[in-house]
Amino acid sequence: MNPSERDPAREESTRPTQEVDRREFLKACSLLAPIILGVVRVPLLNAQESEGDDYDPSEHFYAMGIDVDKCIGCGQCVVACGTENDVPDEPYFFNTWVERYLIRTDGEVEVDSPNGGMEGFPPTTAEGDIRRSFFVPKLCNHCANPPCVQVCPVGATFKTEDGVVLVDDEYCIGCRYCIQACPYGARWLDPEKHVAAKCTFCYHRIVEGLVPACVEVCPTGARIFGEVERRATPLARFMRFNEVQVLKPHLNTEPKAYYANLDGEVR
């Protein structure tokens, strides 16, 4: 309803009969603020509650949203992930990486990800004939139907109750079947521990109420982490207001990395 069309009679009838003193009102508000903010769970707006020791995985179900249009290919997420998770320095292991797509006017698609996009990307050549170009951050999709978990002969890789796919370092026999089974190239073999390794959604951080390192450092907010099933979270909003897609849906892995503005060329 347009404010100018408001019915004065109706407004009159809903007006409180007793005037509240403005000072009194503000005082009451300041007293009630902690309770009110606690009820609407303001901390959730920052994706996470501060959990600490009494973390209960059954109360959470995590996923990640990625807005392709917002990614600028700076590679900060790759650097932060490497630092946070002690990803070895060799140039070919990544929990997360950024791909650059260049779609030429003749339809030819060029993809690159030099050093996982860690140091950004070199300038493109022959810019005149580029139809579209964009960056796509990639990571473990923490599938709801994960082929890596299915194939692990000893059950060392598993799905947590809160929706994260993890590897038990103490249990993995290093057969690498999970690496073969992952359609997204998200797994690698730790050269020192000789066990399968992958993105953990920074599990050690999220149980403390923090967001994954890659999300924390993203300067454009291209990565949105949080609860899928709650309403008032950034991820839930992201999924409400965007048409989201997943990678390789035909494989029925039910990924939980949700992409907005994803180009059909991305595999």
Next chain:
Amino acid sequence: MQGYIYPNEFELHWSILVVVYPYVTGLVAGAFILASLERVFNVKEVQPTYRLALLTALAFLLVAPLPLLAHLGHPLRSYEIFLTPNRQSAMAMFGFVYAWYLMVVLLLEIWFDYRKDLVLWARQEKGLTRWIHYALTLGATDLSPRALSFDERMGRWITIIGIPSAFLLHGYVGFIFGSVKANPWWSSVLMPVVFLFSAIVSGIALVLIIYMVSAMLRWKPVDMKCVDKLAAFLFYAMVVDFSLEMLDFIHRLYESEESIEILSQMIESRLFISLIVLQVALGTLLPMITLGLTAPALSKRSAVKLPDELKRLIYLGSAILVQIGIFSIRWNVVIGGQLFSKSLRGLTVYKLELFGVEGLLAAAALLILPFVILWVLVKILPPWPEAEAKLPRAEDDSGAVTGAVPLR
């Protein structure tokens, strides 16, 4: 590298050792199926190779898990597959399929088949071999006709169970690859079937080689009827195997899924030598045509009449080519499946190292080891017809010696 591959795909995860594993397992299954031809299907001509085939299967089966163990990041944790298997995992079943095949099928069949000879050898011999043979009887020294016919019946039953088990053993290896939906080169319902028939091909060819070479080394004549039959069976198995592979190939081409472009590129560049030249031309077509012409496969007589000596040479040459072809199949499956990116946008390379656990020399050692084991097995359990011990007449008739320990 060519095109784009996911950054984690720079390292190839399954090396030559994982090529050796299905190759060796295939030989086991194939050799066993050949042995069962005589036992269950009464193909009398191949009788001279029956025991040799069983021992060959055992020698290779003992080696089969070694490449996998050597390849594991944590070999010492491998027992977890038995203790806490993930029942959804195809690979978790490996331990059980392997144990079933080794314990229930192969060892039992060999034991029942050799028991009479073990008892008799233990009686006739002196020194260490006598005790080895006696120990191998496990104390079951009854040679009454009833006991011997029980051996025979059991042997037959175990073979009957053994055939589906051999199918299971190698079909299962094919399933490990065929069920990986992430990999379009592997993901095929035909994979277990193709693996199985290529296993039969490789097993027959291997026993043919071992039989002929061992006859040569022992200065014994080669049973021409036997090798003719082996060559004929090899030809039949190759026809089925090649048809299945062509079916798989044509099916892929016709379906022309999104992976077809990168797979075609891979075949034309990375796999040209190992697939087109070694697997198809030299490893399949050439021996198949030669065997088809020289072996009595299509009619009772061979299409081309040749002197026996030349025929033997052709059989041996064809069987060796077949081995190269089958090893190439395993290579093309295992390595080929990792040469293209799952982004379907690029190809990578496999650099085979010479030394190291995952190197060429280690793989070669693992392929030689079964022959060393076979040599030892043949020393302990001679598979040759002339080594078979004859029952003493009296015992033969009356069955008097029952249950008694025969060591005097």
